[in-house]
Amino acid sequence: MALRWPRVLGAGAAVIVLGAAVLWYGSAPRPASAETWEGLGEPEFARGEALFWAGGCTGCHAADGAKGEEVRILSGGLALTSPFGTFHVPNISSDPEAGIGAWTLAEFGNAMTRGVGRDGEHLYPSFPYTSYVRMSPADVNDLYGYLQTLPASGNVTPPHDLPFPYNMRMALGPWKFLFFADEPRVEIASADDRIRRGQFLVEGPGHCGECHTPRNALGGLKTDLWLAGAANPEGEGRIPNITPGSRSVGSWSEADLVSYFETGFTPDYDSVGGSMVEVQQNLSHLPQEDLAAIAAYLKAVPARE
């Protein structure tokens, strides 16, 4: 009897050490295999540009208030406030020092689809790799190729300003384990090619769900309320429900949605508002068939009230 306790304790300690090792290993940043990014050939710049507008890179990565051609200068510098602290958006212009001009495709691709930074560190999901993971290596190659054609900026951006415990990148490992997956957000049984294209654009590069879907206390998306509307991460008000069950946009037709994406006018000819203004201005660069695909998908997702 007297001998049992040390044994139990020993076993307990072994379990804890093993558990910690599994957690450590299991939560380590995981870049894609090197060959993922090999042999992709020359990027298709037009496809890359479409992904650039669909993704709205410029919404966060251009200087605050950038207009016209300035939106193509991805100098960073915008401060995103959140319940977890302030994220300072980095310079992703083609500048080799201040931007990402000297990055390899693999480094860019691992950031985009694995949430792994250039130094092998976990990236915060304020950068929505949780959506971009749905982009293929060819998509990443095209987008990277296009970004490299944009102007360089020497702007040096500050590091994120996050209080403990959110400043511990290690904690992002378990977070990714819980909330980071490349599966479709919703299953649409009857999806045709157009809806599938819309699904790719909305769930992938467009990262619409990052604002339009509510989050839990840990910042993970409540996927059963996909696109059902959420608190505005930037403060006041709410980001609207955009499912067919929405009281505000549920009654909009696909043509209404396409017209809204193109022009910024709602069906009663009021103008687009809030953070959607720049999203809409980015979307207006997409070909009409892509906008129609997004509209078709939004009409096909499960209705939520």
Place this chain on the structure above:
Amino acid sequence: MRLSSCALAVAAASLCLSSALAQEEPQVVRQNLMKEIGRSVGAMGAIAKGEKPYDAAVVEQSLTTISTNIQAFPDQFPPGSEEGHETDALPIVWERPEEFRSQADELYSEAQALLAAMPADQAAVGEAMRRLGATCSDCHETFRAKKQ
């Protein structure tokens, strides 16, 4: 009998007068100018969406209304009209009047340029809507209260 009908007449007259006065309150005047702009944009939008066939007269009339109304618009914000009649105008209209006016000028020039070029088919009306839309939301975002 005579007294009461007289009172009724006075009451009716004052009712008329007060509604006539309300019509001329700057808040109401500017709201009506905007509503007309909205209707004009709507008429063009119906063409752009293919709900109505292309009609040059409708497009011209719409662009004319937009440009006439937006030209008059910045003059409808005299001191004392900051509140009331459910105005959505933000204090910044009075704090930065020149910027406000130049935003209105921007829509005016846009509408004038479109009138000069005259969108000639459905696609061109769509492109016109795109250009107008960007101007509308630019100004609304700065100078108009957010909708909840």
